[in-house]
Amino acid sequence: xxxxxxxxxxxxxxxxxxxxxxxxxxxxxxxxxxxxxxxxxxxxxxxxxxxxxxxxxxxxxxxxxxxxxxxxxxxxxxxxxxxxxxxxxxxxxxxxxxxxxxxxxxxxxxxxxxxxxxxxxxxxxxxxxxxxxx
Amino acid sequence: xxxxxxxxxxxxxxxxxxxxxxxxxxxxxxxxxxxxxxxxxxxxxxxxxxxxxxxxxxxxxxxxxxxxxxxxxxxxxxxxxxxxxxxxxxxxxxxxxxxxxxxxxxxxxxxxxxxxxxxxxxxxxxxxxxxxxxxxxxxxxxxxxxxxxxxxxxxxxxxxxxxxxxxxxxxxxxxxxxxxxxxxxxxxxxxxxxxxxxxxxxxxxxxxxxxxxxxxxxxxxxxxxxxxxxxxxxxxxxxxxxxxxxxxxxxxxxxxxxxxxxxxxxxxxxxxxxxxxxxxxxxxxxxxxxxxxxxxxxxxxxxxxxxxxxxxxxxxxxxxxxxxxxxxxxxxxxxxxxxxxxxxxxxxxxxxxxxxxxxxxxxxxxxxxxxxxxxxxxxxxxxxxx
Numbered sequence: 001x002x003x004x005x006x007x008x009x010x011x012x013x014x015x016x017x018x019x020x021x022x023x024x025x026x027x028x029x030x031x032x033x034x035x036x037x038x039x040x041x042x043x044x045x046x047x048x049x050x051x052x053x054x055x056x057x058x059x060x061x062x063x064x065x066x067x068x069x070x071x072x073x074x075x076x077x078x079x080x081x082x083x084x085x086x087x088x089x090x091x092x093x094x095x096x097x098x099x100x101x102x103x104x105x106x107x108x109x110x111x112x113x114x115x116x117x118x119x120x121x122x123x124x125x126x127x128x129x130x131x132x133x134x
Numbered sequence: 135x136x137x138x139x140x141x142x143x144x145x146x147x148x149x150x151x152x153x154x155x156x157x158x159x160x161x162x163x164x165x166x167x168x169x170x171x172x173x174x175x176x177x178x179x180x181x182x183x184x185x186x187x188x189x190x191x192x193x194x195x196x197x198x199x200x201x202x203x204x205x206x207x208x209x210x211x212x213x214x215x216x217x218x219x220x221x222x223x224x225x226x227x228x229x230x231x232x233x234x235x236x237x238x239x240x241x242x243x244x245x246x247x248x249x250x251x252x253x254x255x256x257x258x259x260x261x262x263x264x265x266x267x268x269x270x271x272x273x274x275x276x277x278x279x280x281x282x283x284x285x286x287x288x289x290x291x292x293x294x295x296x297x298x299x300x301x302x303x304x305x306x307x308x309x310x311x312x313x314x315x316x317x318x319x320x321x322x323x324x325x326x327x328x329x330x331x332x333x334x335x336x337x338x339x340x341x342x343x344x345x346x347x348x349x350x351x352x353x354x355x356x357x358x359x360x361x362x363x364x365x366x367x368x369x370x371x372x373x374x375x376x377x378x379x380x381x382x383x384x385x386x387x388x389x390x391x392x393x394x395x396x397x398x399x400x401x402x403x404x405x406x407x408x409x410x411x412x413x414x415x416x417x418x419x420x421x422x423x424x425x426x427x428x429x430x431x432x433x434x435x436x437x438x439x440x441x442x443x444x445x446x447x448x449x450x451x452x453x454x455x456x457x458x459x460x461x462x463x464x465x466x467x468x469x470x471x472x473x474x475x476x477x478x479x480x481x482x483x484x485x486x487x488x489x490x491x492x493x494x495x496x497x498x499x500x501x502x503x504x505x506x507x508x509x510x511x512x513x514x515x516x517x518x519x520x
Contacts, residue, residue, distance in 0.1 A: 005266075009266060030266070030267050030379075030382075036382070055285060055386075056281040056282070056284045056285035056288070056386075057281065057284060058277050058280035058281050058284060058332045058333055058334070058335075059330070059332070059333040060272065060273070060274065060277050060332050061329075061330050061331055061332065061333070062252070062256055062274055062276065062331050062332065063253065063256070063272060063274070064253060064256045064257040064260055064269070064272065064274055065253045065254055065256070065257045066257075067272040068253060070272065073272065075271060075272065075273050075277055075281070076281070077281050077285075077380065077381055077386070084381070085380075085381035085382075085386075086267075086381055087264075087267060087268050087271055087273060087278075087281075087379065087380070087381050088271050089271055089272060095333070100284070100285070100288050111270070111271070111272070112272070123270070123271070
């Protein structure tokens with residue numbers, strides 16, 4: 001993936017920065033500058049908590065280029081607690097331990113590297129939620 | 135607007151054509167279709183293709199195929215809508231003839247995938263997903279379908295094995311189709327044991343990389359009555375769209391674009407699902423076939439799989455699907471698939487489907503799904519004597 005593109009997407013990739021609609025209050029991720037509910041411009045940044053639960057998951061055995069070294073890996077649709085859904089890899093968990101409804105939280109991880117000399121791309125993955133210390 | 139008819143069909147066998155390039159495949163399909171239509175000229179050529187730029191080192195297919203297929207000089211361009219590219223080209227051709235801007239149009243779908251390595255093919259087909267938010271996370275297109283399948287099983291209580299009838303049916307039909315890629319049956323037991331691709335989708339629940347081309351010749355229905363002994367009217371032709379990413383959908387388990395496209399096509403044709411004698415659906419994997427059956431009104435939400443389990447998708451069933459093998463066994467040369475579907479519906483409506491003939495087929499439907507459901511294109515074809 002190109003360097004300018006990684007730079008352009010850094011806010012959402014590193015911190016789950018989306019948007020909030022000033023009109024209806026909908027939280028939007030990925031950001032699209034237009035509220036999907038009321039279709040008015042929505043550009044106010046909103047930082048998501050990163051907490052959510054697994055809506056569905058799959059373990060990938062036929063990786064695309066640049067992901068071969070990680071296979072097999074597990075990907076998921078995560079329903080964020082603020083409402084939107086996000087597609088991401090799961091990490092720090094064995095495929096057999098994953099279930100629908102499992103609480104997860106966002107962490108920043110290496111996504112892939114563009115060859116030995118290329119840029120290392122970082123971004124969000126989700127891991128099983130760590131229970132808060134009482 | 136004029137009624138439009140298909141007056142000629144052609145197709146190459148689908149396989150790994152190591153000895154044949156993209157332009158030759160397109161030429162072969164176009165030659166057969168034009169001979170079948172008994173025409174030597176056309177006003178326009180539309181080429182359905184998704185991946186030539188990434189897998190075949192070639193864009194600019196309109197002029198290329200026009201030249202190599204003996205149509206140099208005609209209006210020609212490529213139409214791209216991911217896995218629905220062939221159907222999108224057919225939609226373009228239909229509009230051109232219906233509007234009166236062209237009288238005879240050739241539409242060809244062509245895809246040349248197998249020159250590339252497996253991981254490059256996986257990367258290329260993932261271009262149909264949301265590049266920044268699905269593919270960028272390492273998801274092949276199959277993984278997106280797998281996410282839908284797992285959720286479908288969870289919500290409606292199906293087992294993995296419940297999806298076997300789609301593959302078994304497709305292979306049973308593909309066995310009798312000389313143009314099909316896989317001409318052998320598979321059993322439910324083989325389905326159960328097949329190697330995982332993207333869990334829970336396995337090798338026998340997914341379509342393979344392949345090469346192929348298929349073509350149709352279109353004319354106005356009035357001209358078709360004179361030109362063709364067995365013209366087939368395009369009674370409905372409609373496109374629906376949705377978000378590229380599944381995570382942005384209203385309800386991931388409802389293909390809104392398919393609902394829209396089917397509803398529009400039914401409206402144009404003045405028919406409903408109960409009138410459709412066969413349905414060439416987009417069975418890239420069983421889950422997409424189930425969701426397509428539901429969106430097109432053949433089953434309620436969560437009940438598409440039930441039709442397959444009850445044997446209703448076979449040639450003698452209430453809604454025969456994949457009658458010539460479908461994407462699973464006939465093959466899925468991505469941008470050509472929509473035209474293969476149309477060609478097969480025409481074979482059925484002409485009564486020339488051989489061992490797989492649906493008895494007295496008069497109305498057939500084809501539905502092509504781009505990506506995981508962002509573009510869905512439905513065509514309803516009808517015998518002109520009915």
